[in-house]
Amino acid sequence: MTNIIVKIEKANDKTHALIKNNADNLIELCNDVYAPKLDDMGNDDYRDWLFENHKELAEYLYDEVGAKNKLKMSQHKKNIYGGIKTIATRNNDFLAWCASDFGSGTASLAKVTGSVNGYEKSLAPKKEKTTPENGGGDDASGDDTVETIVPIEPTKPSLEQIAQKIIADLGNDAAIELSTMLYDMACASASDEAIEKVS
Secondary structure (H helix, E strand, O other): OOOHHHHHHHHHHHHHHHHHHOHHHHHHHHHHHHHHHHOOOOHHHHHHHHHHHOHHHHHHHOOEEOHHHOEEOOHHHHHHHHHHHHHHHOHHHHHHHHHOOOOOOOOOHHHHHHHHHHHHHHHOOOOOOOOHHHOOOOOOOOOOOOOOOOOOOOOOOOHHHHHHHHHHHHOHHHHHHHHHHHHHHHOOOOOHHHHHHHO
């Protein structure tokens, strides 16, 4: 009997290869699936359009029943849809990521946005810290003594307090949209373990 850990990880490897080896097909499909959103189609109309044009995908993505018995996406399915959006709106970035060895643990479209962002970030030139030894200092006195002033930081609000304030200020719908946006942006530098906890 195959060890379950080995079985899971090998399945992840296969899925990762499936994503990268089918980049052109994924781009073509994601471009088609996301096209109505580029024309600002509303959520209800888009859901109906997706069920009409991509029924299998729609049935998979819309896995929960919300207010007024309308089908909606769970958070994980929203993350998958976020990957579809990234592929559709960033074709070249996605292709470059597929051609790289970056993101070997990416075994779901839910993680594509974070991995593509991480890959882009890895291409940026690294900044070096400047010190007097490597030419970063301009102190002509020769005195290497630096006075450090430690500011007193005000008490920070808790994450729950911040979340409550955002919901109160923006409303539930905008807060949910913001949470998805924050997730995508944070995934760029978050560990796979941290991402897995919220997926």
